[in-house]
Amino acid sequence: MKPLTHEWVEKAEGDFAILLSLERSSNPRIFDGVCFHAQQCVEKYLKARLSEAGQPVPPIHQLPVLLDRVLPWEPLWEAFRAEMILLGNYAVSFRYPGESANRAEARSARETCRTIRQAAREALGLSTRSNEKKGRS
DSSP states (O other): OOHHHHHHHHHHHHHHHHHHHHHTOOOGGGHHHHHHHHHHHHHHHHHHHHHHTTOOOOSOOOHHHHHHHHTTTOGGGGGGHHHHHHHHHHHHHTTSTTOOOOHHHHHHHHHHHHHHHHHHHHHTTOOOSSOTTTTOO
């Protein structure tokens, strides 16, 4: 694995570890954070995959745009598009007053993140076994 790819993976796993830590809380105030860190984790794994393919990593945050750039190497990831759009919406809308995530949205964001994280780790040749508990690569 390329050094820059490894750095993206480490950043993604940091967001995943935060997500796992937040989900243990029963405080409804954390649901926004779960959604945000789920989006961040997926974004960084998309960037890791671009990096590993030797492609420039653009300073953008829109998951569908990043997905479009990754599809030449991971065409099956097109199946994640709708989930990525929703995850991107969660991460943006819940950062501002007027909207807050609920338990179901946080759960959906977490599960989407787990699914895409697993696919990304497999594509990068990383373990997908139960290292989830620690949020480590």
